[in-house]
Every structure is written in structure tokens, then in C-alpha cells.
Amino acid sequence: MDAPAPGPSEVPEDPFALRNSASAVLDDHGRVVGWSERAQERLGYPPDEVLGRMAAEFLFESHDLEAVRDAVAACERDRSWSGVLPVLHRSGRRVELGFRARAVIRAGSAREWFLVVAPAEEVLQWETDRSVLDGLFRRSPIGLSVHAPDLSILRINRALARFTQLPAAEIRSRRIGDFLIGPDLKIIETRLRRVLETGAPLIFTEQRCRLRSDPDHERVVSVSAFRMEDPSGGILGVTQLVEDVTDRYRARRRLALLNRASARIGTTLDLGQTTRELADVAVPELADAVSVDLLESVARGDDTAEEEGGPVRRMAVQSVMAEALQVMYAAGEVFHFDPRTPQARCLAEQQPILEPELRSNPRWYFQDAERTRRAVDLHAHSLIVVPLTARGLLLGLLSLWRADRPEPFEEDDLTLAEEFAARAALCIDNARRYTQQHQAALTLQRSLLPQELPEYSAVEVAHLYLPADPATGVGGDWFDVIPLSGARVALVVGDVVGHGLHAAATMGRLRTAVHTLASLDYAPDEVLSHLDDLVNRLADEQEPADGRSRGPQIVGATCLYAVYDPISRRCTLARAGHLPPAVVTSDGTVSLPDLPEGPPLGLGGLPFECAELELAEGSLLALYTDGLVEARGLDLDEGLSRLREALSRPGRSLGETCTAVQGALLPEHPPDDVALLLARTRVLAPEQVASWELPGEPTAAARARHLTETTLTGWGLEELAFTAELVVSELVTNAYRYGGGTPVTLRLIRDRSLICEISDSSSTAPHLRRARTTDEGGRGLFLVAQLTERWGTRYTRDGKTVWTEFPLAAAVPGHFAAAANHVPDG
Template sequence: MERRIVGGPGASPGPDLVGEALTARATVDEHGTVTGWSDGAEGLLGYASAQILGRPAASLLAEEPAASDLPPFAELPRWHGTLALRHRDGRRIEARVLAHHRTPDAGARDWLLVSAVTGSQPHPDDDALVRQGLLLSPFCATSVHDTNLRFRRSNRSSQGALGLSDDDMRGLRMSDVLDDPMVGEVERLMLRALETGEPQYMENHARAPGETREHAWSVHFYRLEEPDGRVLGVASTGHDMTEQYWARTRLQLIAEAGRRIGSTLDVTRTAQELADVAVPDLADFISVDLLASLDDLHDEPPAIPAAGGSLALRRVAHQSVYPGSPEAVVAPGEVDEYPDGSPPVESLRSGRAVLHQVTEPAIADWVAQDPLRTSRIRDFGFHSAMSVPLSARGTTLGVAVFARHRHPDPFQRDDLVLAEELAARAAVCIDNALRYTRERGTAVTLQRSLLPQSLPEQAAVEVASRYLPAGARAGVGGDWFDVIPLSGARVALVVGDVVGHGIHASATMGRLRTAVRTLADIDLPPDELLTHLDDMVGHLAIEAEGGERTVGDGETTGDVGATCLYAVYDPVSRRCAVARAGHPLPIVVSPDGTVELLDLPAGPPLGLGGLPFESVETELREGSLLALYTDGLVASRDTDVDVGVLRLRRALAGPAASLDVLCDTVLGAVLPERPTDDVALLVARTRALDADRVATWDVTPDPSAVAETRKRAVGQLASWGLSEAAFVTELVVSELVTNAIRHAEPPIQLRLIHDASLICEVSDASSTAPHMRRARSYDEGGRGLLLVAQLTRRWGTRPTPMGKTIWAEQGIDPAPPSLIA
């Protein structure tokens, strides 16, 4: 037994189980003092531990080496060489020493020196040891070949791998022993190693005779030579790397799944990505089924029903090593009932992956009642299957079934672990896609409910529109458009875009659209309307900052803001007043085909506050085309805005059978295949009201002028063929003109417009708006406006640059088409 040496950690390894006394061990600290001494060291130099511990190690040297001969020991991790040592009896001993520079647990560095007590001379049995070690190696398959590449000798491992003995193979080439296409590459590398003397390396996959499992081999080829350089042949050594190969393959497959699964927020595509990753590296066929109850995307996924009944599963994706997946029993999109006790249902209800051979009762009993599945298993030779639940965030979504038929090896436990990892990654992505789809569906429904369901009837312009919600990760945005009939046969055209995406943006859009309609109803000019809208967006921003909102997938938040363009077209004057708040410029296409951007001041986006907006008024010839749009139409990650606008201008200039056809043409020509933002497009072709459909009179600010004014109005109605409206018109004209004379300032003007309705307008220079009130029984006046409101379809007042205009609109029979230009 070795003695424990105090102060010499590592000098003695412990009990002498393998002849430790045959190794001399000593430890020396950084100062050169001996701190450990073993029995083997005593046997080598004759010093007992008590005689040597604490002494300088240099005292053991037979001669002091020159300083120039010493290596930089402090920088070396290890040193080896021959030392001349002095035995206790005075003899000089040449010993081969191996020294390790180490840091023990105590923390102080020292040197561990070891030397063989038996010396370094070869032993007579060494050659036999080498020979038997190579021949009997269970892990390294080694064969030697002569210069003609003929087998001469193989060790036990190589004979086992090839399934033949030395006597069976001697004199044959590798191509004679193995019938495999890769043998040609093996012999080519063997020949290169033989000719060049450079070692060659290859990795191959082969199945040993009598085995069903394919092995992965790492093989080296190297030339064998005599000491005098005479070439004897070539050797091959192969290491079975099957387990390492499959471990590496699994890691690569997991990494590939991380890159490929979940590239979109589409449920079907995500499931297909899982299927594409699994085949053919893991399975020969895979099906991905989701619970049919998930079809109602407005609700959270329901719980799995209790045992005792079947489960309805919808096939979302599948993949096969054969084109077209001929093994599949269920087509994508179809629903199939899986009985209780079948592996997919067992996996879903237990929440655990299961591995079965097709001969096991779990599968045999299931398919026994299904002739089609039975025939598929028989025809394609299915032999092994795994059912893995798709679960994410505590919710079970469906099941993935992996199967093998062409691959000869059945699934192993490691394959089940890999399938669970792939399914877990895919389940999270599928759940994200389902949540996004629900979120986006809610946002789209909300947004469409807030957009015009149909465009209102009006005669000022012919209109068509398109709205496309984004189909990418950004989610639904806040784009909107509107067509608002105004007094005096005019019409307002609106397009806007709220910053952000998701339900919040849609809700904000709805509030802004309502505000625009309210402000338009009081007939504010475009610049004033945007000013009021800007104030409202500022208030919304303050509300958003003061409240906490939970944000779902596909929704972005931040400061509330928007852009907007508001235009008012008058078919009587053919003039259009436009103002914008940070919105893209509208495009005008003249009847002669000229396309130009309407030059407007940019105006700040809504929400900045404190900055002015400017209106520009321009004349539009009859038949002109006005195009309003959001930036999603002309701007994208891959397209510059200027390029998008150029494409839009070209598309608008082309011929089209109708405005609806033109809208479709524009979207097809301008938009990329997958738009990344919402798109709103509103196109309007201007109409003009004939001059003989409008009558205007200046009114003397004297009560006596009321009668003459009534008479003129009645005469004009007669010329228009509207005598049936004369009674109501007389009352309206009388009331409005009388009020203007009594309560307003001159000049006073009466205008009648014969459009789809009959419009009576009285303008004056006063900015004071009239108010309808309830007259008491003894009041002499105060009933006029109430009477106007009762006799007409609608009435109101609007500001003008010189004062105000009070108007009233009567319903009449539709005018003949010839009356509307």
C-alpha cells in the first residue's frame, strides 16, 4: 500500500490497486521545494519521505544544469525530458521524467513529477500487446490492404462490421466484399493515400450485413511503410459515429425548425412548415390535425372533452416522402372523427407523446374498423408511429402524427424526444397564429363596421372605393374613407390614416370618422375642419397617455396621430376646396388624360397641435377624375414613395370601363403581392350642374321685396316643371328672405338649385345663425323656422367668407338624366 504523504497532494493517488509503486511521484512547489514523495519515488532514488520533504529539489540532481539549458518553466503547462538524478547511495540515474504544471484545489501552483521506476526500455511482450490491442479493439474497425488494395488482415471490429472473417476476405478488394455505391469512393481514397502518402478521410453511411439499422462511419486511410521507405500497403480505420451522427442530426433538425417554423402568422402555413421540416429527416409521413372546435376563431380554445367519446380533428397539413402524399386518408381541410382509445386521442387527452408499432393493439384495434386506413398501412408498409400533442400556454390545440414506412428503422425514444421538441416549437407558433387570426378578425370586423357599408346617393360625383386590410404581421390599421353629401348639391370626400395597427387603431379611426361627419354637417371649410380634428386627436392622445391598455398580438401602440385629406366639390361652380394634414397628395386626371398631383400645402399630421392648415381651391373640369388614397398604396418596405406614386399615375391614366374596374386595375398595378399596410382608395369623377338648373336673385333689403322674390321663385319652378312644389317653396322663400331682411345684413341673395332635390338658399352678410324655438301661444312670430323644418326634408346653415347661407332641401321626383350633366 502507498503511504499518504503529508503536504503532498497528488503525490500518492491512493490504494495500490494497479502497482502504483512502479511509478515515482513527487510534488515540488514554485520555490523548488519538495512537498510530496511517494513510495515509488523512494524505490527509484532510495530516499524515504522524511529525508526529502522540505529539501530543495535541485539537491536530487546529479549535476547542476546550465541556466541557458533551462526552458521557461513558469510559462509551460507541461514538460518532459531526461534528468540525471543522484541515488542516495551515490549512483547516477538517467530517468525519463514527465512534469505537470498545475493548480491544486488549495490554489497555489506546483509541479507534479512522475517517472517509471521500471525504466523506459521496451518490454518483450510489447509487440504482442500492440498486436492484440489492435486486433481485438471493439470500437475501431481496422483493416490492412496490400498495394493492390487486397485485404490482408482485419481486426475483430472490422470483421464484425463487414460480417466476414479474415479468411473470407483475404485477397479480395473492398468492392468485392461490399455491394454498395460508396465503395468506389472508398477505393479511390485508398489509392490516393497509397500513391501520395497523405492520409485521407471520409464519412459514410452503411448497413452491416444482417442488420437493419444504418451506421455512420468516420474512416481514415493512411499508407503503411517500412522504416526504409518501402511501401507495404494501406490501412483503413473506421469509428462507428452513429450515435454522435444522430445526435448532431437531431440538433440540426431542431435548429432548422427554429429557422423555418413560424415564418408567418398563418395557421395552415405554420402547420405545413412543421410537416416540411419533419419529412424526410425524421419521418416518412406526417399529419398535422387541429381540434375542429378551433374553427370558431372568435372564442378561446375549448377544453378537451372527457374520455368516452370521439374527437373531431381537422387536417391542416401533411407531408410525405412520396409526391402528393398518397398515404393520406384525410385531405387538407377535411374533418375526421378519431375514436376514443386511438393513439391521437390518447395523446390529446393525456397530454403526452406516445410511440407505437403498428402491430400493437392500440393501432390494430383502431384501424380494424377503418378499411381505408388498414389498406394504407398494408400497401405502404407502415411499421412505426408517434402521436405528439400540440400544446401551448396550457392549451391543447391538436396532434401531429409521425410515421415510418420507407425508413427501415422503427422510431426510438430519442426520436420521440425530438418529435416533442419540434411539436412544442410548432405549437407555440400555431397558437400565435390562432391568436393573431382572432385579433385580426376582430379588428377587421370592427373596422369594416366603422367604414361606409355603401356610398351615399348624390349627384356631384361618381365614386368608387376599395379598402384592403394588411395581410402581414403588422395587423389591421386605421385607414378610412368617406363620402359625405353637403348642402347646395356639394359633396365632401375624405381619406385618412390613423397611426398604428390593431383594434386600438380601428377604434380611433371610428372616432375620427364620426368627428369628421359631425364637423362636415356644420359645413366648416376644409382648413377649419382639420383644425378642429387636430384638437380632437390631441385630446385622444392625452386620454391614451393617462390610461393603461393591454396590447394583443399584431397591435402597435404609441402616440395617437393621424393623417387626413378633406375635399369639398361644388358641381355648380365646378370648384374643389382641398386641405390636407400630412397626407399624400391627391391626383387629378383631366378629361384629356393629363395626370398631375394637386399642389397643396402639406399641413402637419393631426395631433401635433398649434400649427395652421391651409385650403386650396381649384377648378375641376367636368369629367375630371380625383383620386384620394392612403400611403399603404404607394409606399412599402421595398418600394420608394415616388416610385409608387409614378405607378399610380400611370394606372389612373389608363382606360377603364368603369370606376370599379379602374380601382381593381390600380390595386393590381401598384400593390406588391403581400401588402404590409392597409390600403384605402377613393376615386371620384366630377359631374357639373347645368347653368339652367340654377337660378339666383339679389334681394333688396326691404320687406316689400319679399312678394316679388316669391313671385320669381314660383315662376322659376314653373319653367322647371316643378309647379307642385310651389306652395312649400313660397313658404320657405318667404320665411328665409323675411328673416334675412329683418335680422341680417345686406347684401341678400336667393338661389334655387334643381338637382336630385330642390334646394332653396338665402345668403346674407351676417354671421349670426338663426335658431329654431318654440313660440308661445300669444307670440306673433317665432314659428317660421319650425314651419320650414316641418315642410322640408332638411335645413341648416353654413358659414361663408362674407357671412352665412341658410338652406332648405325639398324632396322631388327624380330628375330626368338629361338634367344632370
């Protein structure tokens, strides 16, 4: 829609124009000799009352005559005068009028004065309008250009002439393209044509431009434009106001860039990601190519500072020029800066360096000549190098180049780069410190977990452990395989609530407690009961004495404890708030046994129950933590379904099965710790086990010695027969003495060691003591301990079993000497 034509009051008009003004003629003595009709309208005097009279007699008051004489003197001097004087209306009121007087020479050298009069307020408005117009073209600091409908330039003011660096007279009749260059020229002309066509003004629109006289520097101008029309609405052209806002635009852009940097740098505590974020923010807004280099010690997460000239590691590179990325050292490379480079000087002096012009050489020095030559060909012309320092520690440096854009770096760019570096250095140092702490936590966590699992006769095992994503922190998941008496093995997996060092430390304490409880041969439900008490005590220890909270505390854990016997093929399990294990048969059938679900550890006072499974030889038992089946944000049912699918393929090794489970369920960085323990069951052959029930009679010991000697001879262990007979005789005799005459069971197991077990119905625990020289007995268990590698007692529902283990090697001669002088009790 066209803009409405301006009203009459909006168009300035000369108040002294003859059609608008009143006029009068005075002779050289000041008498009125001419009087117009408009003068009669303005002042009320008809011609017959004023002609021939002195103007000073009726037009001016006495106190105004001094101003009149000054005006007359000015007329005499300059032959013309203009100004404002108060005049008396015929009615007697004073009227402020503007005068314009000029001397007129008549025939015969007679001089008269021609006066033009207009209301003072109109004259003042007109003079103001003229002053504004004159100021716009002569004194205004904002550029002004007037264009014809074809956009040729009609006139520009002095400010625009200074901006274009061309005289105003030379620009008239030219076009914008005669002094501006670049792709934005079409945009400027298109916007002016739109103003001409629509009449809609252009208001404070920022536009980039380059002058032909200075093509290497980009300018930013703020443009406003409006259409010019005559009183009838005809289009005369367009006027635009141009203000150079380059400095303001750059300051605003730098501030916006700093705000983006604050939001984008340091989003994680990963050292590599933080440096990449710094490089990405700086390109292309500030530089054409950027590299971030850290001292090698910092990149490793160490506190030790590198000596001057030491190696650096390139952590991140970014460039708008693909060829620059091919020349620059790639991320991850370790190298030394050439001593000639500004980078080497920046590291040595720890001061920022600005080289606005790299005249003869871009100074991308490298150790190899070919890389240096290729770098020179890129024609980098400006360089900034800023040290990365935080908390008094030099971390590395940030290098910025310009090669693609012609503008060199300025002091303001150096200030911006320093601000970038300061903010990024704090984020890098935080990431470095976190990396140190995370590595320390991981080291602690790994030291608390099993390092290498040995071979077991009961099971073949494999495990998978993945720590949580660094942003989450280390967790408290753990697993264990603990050998027990009688060739049995305990399989354990647990998960401490929470993350961090507290969780890892608590996991270590629980794992140690499990080992201690397992050595006492407690049943799985008893082990969990004791662990429950321990977790409660740990929670109580964390309560501050003053009652103030220390923040989130670790108050619980889950655990699954299983004991597998390779002789009976029975597996006894109990769980405390933990997921049930998966059982895989040899044909690939996967099931999740319905085990009693005990409460998580730490609730206190609630019972745990055992369940017993009979497993065929070659069955696979999978114990895992919840991080495995919930890692990808899956619900529990879907996670368990994927686990079944990954486990259901027979014929694979345990290592291959671990890999398949990881691929099916785990992302690259799981949000929680993951522990997976796979155990494939084995069964001891019948010829490896011999068992007898002996009557509770005085001859039981002799019978036991005979059976032991015969069996070991058949197994080819004659060298152990004498020692084993002494131990078996001692234990059977004790069972007879304290068992009340009930039958005694003797069992021999040939495994990686020789195992002798004596079971009876008594719950009386054997007690090892050192007998005095005057005692007639009490040395039996002492000798048992000396003659065996390990010994102990485990309790069952029907009584107890005392077990011993002998290494499958020749007996120590000293042991035989001690045993030869001993006669078993009874």
C-alpha cells in the same frame, strides 16, 4: 507525398534477440560455465573472472538473494523463467536487467540453464509494445482491420468481429464487400486506396454502412486509417480503425435538426406558413411523409375546442414520395379521422403514439375505401403520431410515416418528434392568437370605414381599400364621402401615423370628427384646423400621469379634405401633410394640382390654406394615401408616374380604373394600408336650379312665396308648394328683419330632394327655441324644423346661408294643419 519512414526507435525489436542480448550458461549448481562477449560488455566481467564461480557470489547482493531463490524455484518448477533482477556491475553499481532462463539437457542427463539478459528498460518497453498490440486485437473496444495492398483482409480484432457479426477467422482473406453492402461501399474502398497511394492518413472520417447480416439498419462508423511500411519503406498494406458511432451520430443529427427547427419554424405569424415549416423540417431528416392537422376551430382562429371526433383541417403535407402526396388529404381539406386510426386515439387521449411496426396494414385509414386501398399499397411500415398542445389547449396533431427508408421509428425518434411538436405548437398557438387579434383589428377597422357608398348627385364614386400585410398590423388609413347642403359633397382621405389597434381607433375618432365638422359646413381649412386640435388632445391623453413612457404613441396624421359643388363645378381643397390628388380630364390628361401643403395634423398652431379648382363635367378626382405610391418600395416620383399611367386611359368605368391602379402599383400584400377614392364629377342641369336676388324690403317674403309656388309648379312639385312657401316666407322674413335691409338671395334646387336656400350678408345665426304660450313670436324656426327633413346654416365670406331640404313626396297632413294656423313673422 509519401509519409517518411519511421526511425529506429519507432520500430519495436525483441531485446532478447541474440544479436542484441548478453548470454550466460550456468550448471545445475549455479556455477558459470559460459560467458558471452556481450555479457562482458554489459557487466564488465571478463570470462576468466567468472567462469567456474558461483553466480550468486559476485552478481547479487545479499539482500537480493531471496528474489534470486524465488526465480530459481520458478525455473525448477516451470523449466523456464523470465523477469527482472538487480545485478552488480564489476564497478560496483547496481544494474536492473531482464532475464530469460530456460533449462537445457546435456548428454548424460546433465542439466544446464541458458540465460539471456537485456537492460530492464528495453524489456519493459518491449513487453509494453507487445501488450498494446495484443490489446488492440483482443481487448480493444475499437474495431481494427489490417489489409494487404489489394485490400484483402489479413486480420481483424475481436471488436470488429462483433461489429460484423462474423468470426474473425472467417473474415481473413475476404474483402470489405463480403460483409458490407450499399452504395457507400465504393466510397470506403476509394478512401483506403487513397491512403495506400498517398500515405496521407484518414482521421475520424464518418461513413454510413449496412451489414449484409442486418441490411435494414443503417450504421455510422468513424474510420481512421494509415499505411503500413517496412523499415525500408516498402508498402505492406493499410490498417484502419473502425468505431461504431451510430448512437452518437443520431444524437448529433437530432440536435442539429432541433436547431434547424428552432430557426425555421415560426418565422411568421401566419398559421398556414407555420404548419408548412413544421412539415418541411421533418422531411426527409426524420420521416418520409408528414402531415399536420389542426382542429377546425383552431384553423379558424377560434378559442372553442372541438368535441371529440370533430373535424380537422389538413394544414400541411410533405413527402419524399410523390404517390404519398396523391393519396393523402391535400392541404385545406376538412375531414374526420376514422375511429380505428392512431390519429383518432391520439386526439382522444392527447398522448403520443409510437407504432414501430405496422405489420399487416399501414393503417392510413380514410373514410373512402379507394383512398384506403391506395394508402395500403404504399407499404408504410412505421408511424408516430404526436399531439400538438400549447398552454393546455389541444390544437391538432403531427403524423409521421416511414415507408421509403427501412429503419423503423425508435423511442429516440418519438422524443425528437415530441420536441418538434412542442416547439411548433407554441408557434402555432402564437399564430392562432395573432390571427384572432389581427381579425379583431381588421373587424374594428372595417367597421370604422364606410361599408357601402350610396349614390350621389354630385359625383360617381368608387373606392379601393387594402389592409396592410399581417406582419405589419392594421393601419389608420381611411376615406369618406360626406353629403353636404346644397347638393355638395365632401371627399376625404387620411392616414394616421403608425399601425395597430391604436391607429385604427384613432382613425375612427378622426373620421367621426370629420363627419361632425362637415355637418357644421366648415370650410376645408377650418375642418383641418379643428382636426389638428383634436389630434393634439389625443396625444396629450396618451401621456401617462407618472411621466413614464408607454412605448410608441400615435401623435399625428395626414388628411386631404375636398368639397365639390355640382352647381358651380368648383372644388375647394385643403391638405394637412398629405399627397395632392390627381385630376384626370375626360381626354385622359392627368395632373397633380399644386395645392398649399399644410403641416401634418398634430403639430399644432400652424395655418392651413384652401385652393379652388374648376372641374369640367366628367373629370376624375383621385384621392389616395402614401401606401399606394410607395407599396413596391418605389420612390415617390416613380410611384406617382405609375399612378398617372394607370389613370390616363379614358373610357373605363371607375371599378376598372381601381383594378388597373391596383395591378400597376400594389403587391399581393402591401406593407402599408392603402386607400384610394375615385370621384367622377357631375353637374346639375340649369333647369334644376333657380336663383333670385330679392331686395331688402317688406315685400320680399311675398315675392319669395310667389317665386317658390311658380317654380315648384313648373317642376311638377305642386304638392310641396304650400309647405315650401311657408318655410321660404319664414326664412326671408328673418333675413329681412335681422339683415339690415340688405338684399336676400333665394335659391331652389331640385335634386334627390327639394333644397331651399336663403342667403344674406348677416352673420347672425338663427337660433331654434321653444316659445312660451304667451310669446307672440319665436315659433318660426320650430315650424321650419318640423316641416322639413333637414335644415341648417353655413357661413361664407359674405355672410350666411340658411338651407332646408324637403323629401320629394307628399307633405304630411299634420304639417299642413300646423302651418295653416301660422302667420309668418313680419
